[in-house]
Amino acid sequence: MAKHIPLRKSIPQGNAKALMKSIDSEENPLNRSTNCQTEQPFWKAKTLDEMTATEWESLCDGCGRCCLNKLEDYDSGEIVWTDVACTLLDGETCRCKNYVNRALTVPDCIQLTVEEVHEITWLPPTCAYRLVRDGEDLYWWHPLVSGSSETVHEAGVSVRGRTVSEDGVEVEEYEHHVVDWPNVVPEGSINQG
Numbered sequence: 001m002a003k004h005i006p007l008r009k010s011i012p013q014g015n016a017k018a019l020m021k022s023i024d025s026e027e028n029p030l031n032r033s034t035n036c037q038t039e040q041p042f043w044k045a046k047t048l049d050e051m052t053a054t055e056w057e058s059l060c061d062g063c064g065r066c067c068l069n070k071l072e073d074y075d076s077g078e079i080v081w082t083d084v085a086c087t088l089l090d091g092e093t094c095r096c097k098n099y100v101n102r103a104l105t106v107p108d109c110i111q112l113t114v115e116e117v118h119e120i121t122w123l124p125p126t127c128a129y130r131l132v133r134d135g136e137d138l139y140w141w142h143p144l145v146s147g148s149s150e151t152v153h154e155a156g157v158s159v160r161g162r163t164v165s166e167d168g169v170e171v172e173e174y175e176h177h178v179v180d181w182p183n184v185v186p187e188g189s190i191n192q193g
């Protein structure tokens, strides 16, 4: 018997739009750091707990995977993904529709911290926090690498167009929405082109 676990995650994306605009900009100092041939980009040069708040926020690729509901097996503890999205997730932009006041609607949305990145077992394999935690590089489609907030969608990594809202879906029905793609790195997203 599986039971619903209210494990959701979010990062400080209060200024998500401004942040992504900044990432898309050639003026972005984070982009400049990746263009320097003598210095490593911050996500390779620093550990998670060494990052500035701006660097930490910019690590989020905007995929929206962590805003999907998950089911935990009551006995084994196994966690499976569903395509049932949080009520506040915009299924097209893959962003929270009311991040600043989300606690009023979704009190179990948690703020991702360095400690939680090390503790949470279910972060998607594409998640930049997990990749950096595990000493791996970011993929080509990550906005910090590509310079565009659209590549996470183009690479088929984001949840765009693949979710249903939890509104009106009973927890008992979640078992009919179990999917494995949020826990998979899409084959076509590994190498560019």
Ligand code: SF4
Binding pocket: 009, 010, 011, 059, 060, 061, 062, 063, 064, 065, 066, 067, 112, 124, 126, 127, 128, 129
């Ligand atoms: S899974 Fe990771 S990279 Fe994707 S939205 Fe969540 S925190 Fe950001």
Ligand code: SF4
Binding pocket: 008, 009, 010, 011, 066, 067, 086, 087, 088, 089, 090, 095, 096, 097, 098, 099, 102, 106, 109, 110
């Ligand atoms: S409230 Fe929902 S959509 Fe917003 S960040 Fe949290 S889990 Fe994601």
